[in-house]
Amino acid sequence: MKILLMCWRDTTHPQGGGSERYLERVGEYLAREGHEVIYRTAKHTDAPRRSRRNGVRYERAGGKYGVYVLAPLSIWRNRPDIIVDTQNGIPFFARLFTRRPVVLLTHHCHREQWPVAGPIIGRLGWFLESRVAPRVYRGAQYVTVSQASKRDLVALGVRGRDIEIVENGVDEVPLDGPLLHDDGRVHLITLSRLVPHKRIELAIDAAAQIDGAVLDVVGSGWWEDNLREYAARYPSDKVVFHGHVSEAHKHALLERARVHLLPSAKEGWGIAVIEAAQHGVPTVGFADAGGVNESIRDGETGRLVRADEDFAAVVRETLGADMADAARAFAAQFSWEATGRKFLSVLKAARWSS
DSSP states (O other): OEEEEEOSOOTTSTTOOHHHHHHHHHHHHHHHTTOEEEEEEOOOTTOOSEEEETTEEEEEOOOTTHHHHSHHHHHHHHOOSEEEEEOBSBOOOGGGSOSSOEEEEOSOOOTTTGGGGOHHHHHHHHHIIIIIHHHHTTTSEEEESSHHHHHHHHHTTOOGGGEEEOOOOOOOOOSSOOOOOOOSSEEEEEEOOOOGGGOHHHHHHHHHTSTTEEEEEEOOOTTHHHHHHHHTTSOTTSEEEEESOOHHHHHHHHHHOSEEEEOOSOBSSOHHHHHHHTTTOOEEEETTSBTHHHHSOBTTTEEEEOTTSOHHHHHHHHHTSOOHHHHHHHHTTOOHHHHHHHHHHHHHHHHHHO
């Protein structure tokens, strides 16, 4: 098949994250299986208009909003057999521009994130996501990554039988990563884009309340200056901002960490949870944050904080728990190979049923 993947960013974008990695890994699997794969996304500084990586051809055009406006041109020029339209808040509405089958990929609903965009864009975005998209894609095949995200889609009016769950995979741990020295401190870690809904402030507060603890903040994003200002209220050795690091360095930081903190308001799944678990590191997240209820096994591979619990207190309790073996065993169940294989079966079924 000739498959067009549509996403607002790729992982080379400064604000690219887990959802982009998901689509890239799926695309790479499809390419290995002999399919022609085009990944259409936004352009950004220093990125070529066209490139090829791991068998996938990347096409970049348009910026934050222009990528949506220009998307139909890619559909008409490439004439794919099937399209994967990624809904990161809003979809590309590819179904309006082609008679070819379109699969809608959505990791989670964005009700909690839209207010950050401002009162006008926020209301418009949620209207498009919650009212317009379910009507445009009525009867189309949906893919999401967790039961929690499926329930959110059903609540918006999407038929449950139209939704297939294809879980996230995880990259293998690099074998040649650096070794970080033991500085005698308790290392907590966050792996995240630095944006408001990730609520890294709660992780900073937790580290500040634990004697001998330091928080390693791994990732970048437009909220970083605000987080640095927030961290400045505490001693300078309590928080270390590492920025965007290599995969090997990331895994070295995870290997040194004791607990991974994911205070996000909403996650479709949480790839970072499984990456931490590969190193036997449990994750503390919030029970009402969606898919983390499935990527964290409460009391076994991490902790889910309830409304009547204090985040920092639960982090402190988790430091004294032995969850390493259970976390590693759970992480071993996931791979991008399995994710790609299941996604391909969804695409085949969608194409032949159209």
